Amino acid sequence: MAEARVSPAPSPSRPAGRESVWPRPLRSFGPVVSLVTHQAGLGMLRALGCPRAPPRWAQPPPLRRWRAGLARERKGLASHAVTPVPLSYAVLDGPSPQPPLVFLHGLFGSKSNFQSLAKKLVAQTGRKVLTVDARNHGNSPYSSLMTYEAMSADVRLLLCQLHLQRCVLVGHSMGGKTAMVLALQELELVDRLVCVDMSPSETTxxxxxxxxxxxxxxxxxxxxxxxxxxxxxxxxxxxxxxxxxxxxxxxxxxxxxxxxxxxxxxxxxAVSQHLKELMGFPDFQTSYTGPALFLGGSRSGYISSDDYPEIERLFPEAEIQYVPDAGHWVHADQPQEFIAAVCKFVAPPPA
Structure with a gap:
């Protein structure tokens, strides 16, 4: 694995760091005895393994799409200009030509949260896997701005720099909301979306x-x-x-x-100044119509039935699953079940 860090050298106020993960939530959603898919009504949630739309590969040049995405103002996002920052990231190469998996961590986390999982996913899927430090986290630069508009612009810039025209976004918690925002802004950029224990709702x-x-x-x-x-x-x-x-x-x-x-x-x-925004979610009137998986922990309260209508509105092709005996740290509490769910979700449909 070769780590490519594009962030500037740390100043006295910007320390380098090690890995971390987001803590457990304070309320429980209740036990589940097996990995199941919950139907949220109106046919929005399909069981894992059902036919999905094939990947869409005919895409415009990534730089042009990135610039166009920055120029579009979405309802609920800040109207002031956002300057993306260059993110620190690590890459594990795989032989598959399928879109790579891009992991986005949660609040107080870093790209190292997913390193061991990334190695296993490369071995099982053959895909390239990227793990990314969000701004103000890990080895990425500091910035006074800490919003989902800004963090999604950072990821868009990184994908442009790496000439990635399609990817599978896998975001945990804060990273899940960042992934949702980017998918809602750039449908053609996101081949599939995995939100780990997070929904497009207020989480305070x-x-x-x-x-x-x-x-x-x-x-x-x-x-x-x-x-x-x-x-x-x-x-x-x-x-x-x-x-x-x-x-x-x-x-x-x-x-x-x-x-x-x-x-x-x-x-x-920066986190303190923007904590209210980080706990919320922008108001979108658009939707992401690609395949999406909301993977929650059975002992977590971050994805509840109250969130189903909004998930259906914004992500009409969404599946919702709960991993048994997992809290908010789904990937840490039940890593094998987490890997199995992701592998099944990204597997190409049968010929």
Whole structure:
């Protein structure tokens, strides 16, 4: 695997980093005994494995399409100009000519979240797989703007730079919303869409990210202390506000050493300023008519029956599935079931 990083060298305020994943939601959707597909009425949800539309390959040049996409103003998106940033990414090559899989991580995450899964997906599908750092995360540049319009423009720029005319977008949580926005803007660019435990709806009720941000900002690590004690000291400072050990460990993956001190690699200020927007979803009057899979965790509350009508309106060809015994971190809780669902969804239809 060769990692191609196109972001500038980090400044004293921009640390490099390691991997992370988004924490569990605060409410449960209920147990499911097997991997099932839920019908949401009006024929919108088809069982996995039913015939799907074949890929569409006759596409305009990617640079022209990218420029056209930036020029189009969509209802509900910010009217001011968005300047894309060059994203850090990693590539695993595969021999298949089919559209590559592009993984977009969740809030506080990074491209390293999907590295082990990417290797297995390359082996099982033969497709090229890209894992991408969102702006203000991982090794991608910092930016004061943190909206879905901006993040989808970043991904569009990256795909243009790599001359990818079609791709399968796989987004977890925040990355899922970014993938949805890009699919709704650029139907011809997205061959298939996989949204991992996320729907096009308001998610404030099932998150505690404001408390996470407050606790992370309050962490004070003195200069000069040994690395062996830094993580323990940071965890002790997080413990009063964040009770669950798994969430503390997840947040601590963002603690990195740079410029002779320990810092958070995620841009906490930008996330704080745009948290309300990140918990919401833009108002689209268009729809993505390609194949889409909404893959939730049976113990998660991010995709509920209340979300089905909006999923049907925006993604009329959508399938909704729940992975048993998985929370919000579907790919981490049940990696084999996650890989199986993705492989089946992207498999070419029978001849």
């Amino acid at each position: 009720a099932v998150t505690s990210f404001q408390s996470f941000l407050t606790a992370m900002k309050a962490v004070d690590i003195p200069r000069g202390i040994p690395c062996s004690t830094t993580r323990r000291l940071a965890e002790e400072q997080l413990r009063p506000a964040i009770q669950e050990p798994a969430i503390r460990q997840f947040l601590l993956t963002n603690l990195v050493y740079t410029e002779d001190q320990f810092m958070w690699r995620v841009n906490l200020e």
